[in-house]
Amino acid sequence: MAKSDDGIHILQGLLVFGNVVIGTCGIALTAECIFFVSDPHGLYPLLEATENDDIYAAAWIGIFVGFALFALSILGIVGVIKSNRTLLLVYIILMLITYAFEMASCITAVTHRDFLTPNLFLKQMLERYQKSETVNNNDKWMTEGVTKTWDKLMLQNQCCGVLGPSDWQEYTSAFRIMHSDADFPWPRNCCVMDARGSPVNLDGCKLGVPGYYNSNGCYDAISGPMNTHAWGVAWFGFAILCWTFCVLLGTMFYWSRIEY
Amino acid sequence: MCSHWVVLVFCCLGQLCADQSLKPQVAAPQLATNNPTLTTVALEKPFCMFDSSLCPNKSYIIYLYAMKESASAISSLVTDNSSKPLDSTFQQTSGGQLGPYKAALFNVPNCASPPKLADVGDVNKVSDVLKQYLFRVGDDGTCLYDPNFLAVCNPPLAPDTTYRFKYVLLDSTEGIMKDQTLWSDPIKTRRVKLPLKIDTWPGRRSGDMIVITSILSVLVFLLLAGFLAFVSSAVMGSEGSSAETRCVSQTIEQSEQRPHLSSE
Numbered sequence: 001m002a003k004s005d006d007g008i009h010i011l012q013g014l015l016v017f018g019n020v021v022i023g024t025c026g027i028a029l030t031a032e033c034i035f036f037v038s039d040p041h042g043l044y045p046l047l048e049a050t051e052n053d054d055i056y057a058a059a060w061i062g063i064f065v066g067f068a069l070f071a072l073s074i075l076g077i078v079g080v081i082k083s084n085r086t087l088l089l090v091y092i093i094l095m096l097i098t099y100a101f102e103m104a105s106c107i108t109a110v111t112h113r114d115f116l117t118p119n120l121f122l123k124q125m126l127e128r129y130q131k132s133e134t135v136n137n138n139d140k141w142m143t144e145g146v147t148k149t150w151d152k153l154m155l156q157n158q159c160c161g162v163l164g165p166s167d168w169q170e171y172t173s174a175f176r177i178m179h180s181d182a183d184f185p186w187p188r189n190c191c192v193m194d195a196r197g198s199p200v201n202l203d204g205c206k207l208g209v210p211g212y213y214n215s216n217g218c219y220d221a222i223s224g225p226m227n228t229h230a231w232g233v234a235w236f237g238f239a240i241l242c243w244t245f246c247v248l249l250g251t252m253f254y255w256s257r258i259e260y
Numbered sequence: 261m262c263s264h265w266v267v268l269v270f271c272c273l274g275q276l277c278a279d280q281s282l283k284p285q286v287a288a289p290q291l292a293t294n295n296p297t298l299t300t301v302a303l304e305k306p307f308c309m310f311d312s313s314l315c316p317n318k319s320y321i322i323y324l325y326a327m328k329e330s331a332s333a334i335s336s337l338v339t340d341n342s343s344k345p346l347d348s349t350f351q352q353t354s355g356g357q358l359g360p361y362k363a364a365l366f367n368v369p370n371c372a373s374p375p376k377l378a379d380v381g382d383v384n385k386v387s388d389v390l391k392q393y394l395f396r397v398g399d400d401g402t403c404l405y406d407p408n409f410l411a412v413c414n415p416p417l418a419p420d421t422t423y424r425f426k427y428v429l430l431d432s433t434e435g436i437m438k439d440q441t442l443w444s445d446p447i448k449t450r451r452v453k454l455p456l457k458i459d460t461w462p463g464r465r466s467g468d469m470i471v472i473t474s475i476l477s478v479l480v481f482l483l484l485a486g487f488l489a490f491v492s493s494a495v496m497g498s499e500g501s502s503a504e505t506r507c508v509s510q511t512i513e514q515s516e517q518r519p520h521l522s523s524e
Contacts, residue, residue, distance in 0.1 A: 241476060
């Protein structure tokens with residue numbers, strides 16, 4: 001009898017510890033997802049325009065799941081210490097629902113990361129950047145978002161185009177319709193700027209003289225933050241779920257061992 | 261006096277057998293990386309190409325003629341019968357389709373001290389270096405539509421078209437052609453693709469997506485199976501224990517009754 005008592009106590013201790021970890025990880029998940037949703041790099045308009053912004057949906061789910069995990073872990077600790085069958089049953093059922101939501105978030109984040117290829121951003125940039133004739137308000141909103149984001153990206157990261165400035169030369173674009181190739185082989189923001197925000201040498205920039213135009217592409221500046229976002233949500237969520245799986249199995253076993 | 265006459269003689273001889281093997285060249289690709297573009301071509305100015313024809317104390321101008329390669333079948337003459345260079349414009353030749361048009365005129369570049377290309381790195385000198393070293397055909401997008409424009413118009417070229425260029429040396433006082441280069445090698449402007457043709461399909465799934473999806477699906481399945489197993493065992497257990505307690509209470513009743521019977 002004493003041995004099984006000891007065993008139960010050890011199981012209780014382990015479950016309490018497991019729930020503490022789940023609670024703290026839940027808070028961490030909430031904080032991380034709030035950080036991603038706040039979009040520190042200002043890249044959301046690009047995803048919104050491709051209608052492919054599901055990594056943000058995954059982060060939103062992560063915020064609420066993290067908070068739910070924290071609340072449920074407290075319930076779990078109380079239930080384990082009191083050895084209350086009802087509390088633990090409620091805990092298990094709610095945890096399973098939360099588990100399902102978190103699983104959805106992880107899978108969404110990692111699946112939609114796969115869609116964010118250079119060609120996607122290239123096509124969107126060519127079709128939307130400085131597009132002059134927008135069809136409706138939604139189109140106008142997306143076009144303005146894309147234009148502002150690209151202008152900011154090219155200025156801050158000293159880059160041009162997705163793969164390079166040759167993107168503007170190889171493809172026709174909404175930009176090309178409005179601006180002649182002789183004056184604007186590529187947008188002005190592709191030129192190296194001086195302190196006042198005007199090109200250092202406009203002829204050098206137009207001709208492609210090294211040092212007067214940005215010769216590298218912006219894809220790294222876009223994909224870096226987006227990868228961090230998607231993998232942060234997906235893999236951290238996955239780790240939490242693996243741990244939660246063990247804790248839940250232990251809780252179910254414990255639940256079956258205590259008497260009413 | 262004597263040397264002056266000697267120079268003049270050599271000058272005239274030079275004009276008769278001018279070196280005609282030189283052609284206009286595209287500007288150095290390490291300097292002008294974006295060349296040719298959709299509608300422009302940057303050409304090197306004719307450094308040291310006409311030096312054998314230059315006489316001192318005379319002023320010269322260089323004309324640049326451009327034509328589409330298809331026009332060479334129609335006409336590729338840049339002068340009329342009296343060696344006067346043609347005054348054709350972009351509009352008159354339909355953008356070089358019917359024959360050469362005059363795209364530019366500028367002074368003879370200095371052969372003795374050409375611009376140093378390394379100076380391009382200096383922000384203060386780069387404008388001068390570029391202006392002295394090369395000329396951009398197709399640079400002016402507005403002169404075609406400006407009715408007040410009186411100078412030589414250099415409108416943008418057509419995309420995906422082959423052009424040829426020629427430099428002509430002109431004596432500015434007499435207005436007669438003194439020398440010309442050959443027609444340049446055919447230079448083609450860029451061709452554009454439509455962005456509709458860009459394929460945005462991501463291709464195969466990445467490894468992490470497969471790992472996460474498969475492992476999580478298995479874990480969820482195990483959790484649900486475990487949950488059902490434990491709940492059903494708890495239900496069975498409680499049924500079995502309630503049947504047991506009934507049996508036990510019955511046997512207790514029976515055992516209580518039997519001592520009564522035996523005592524009686």
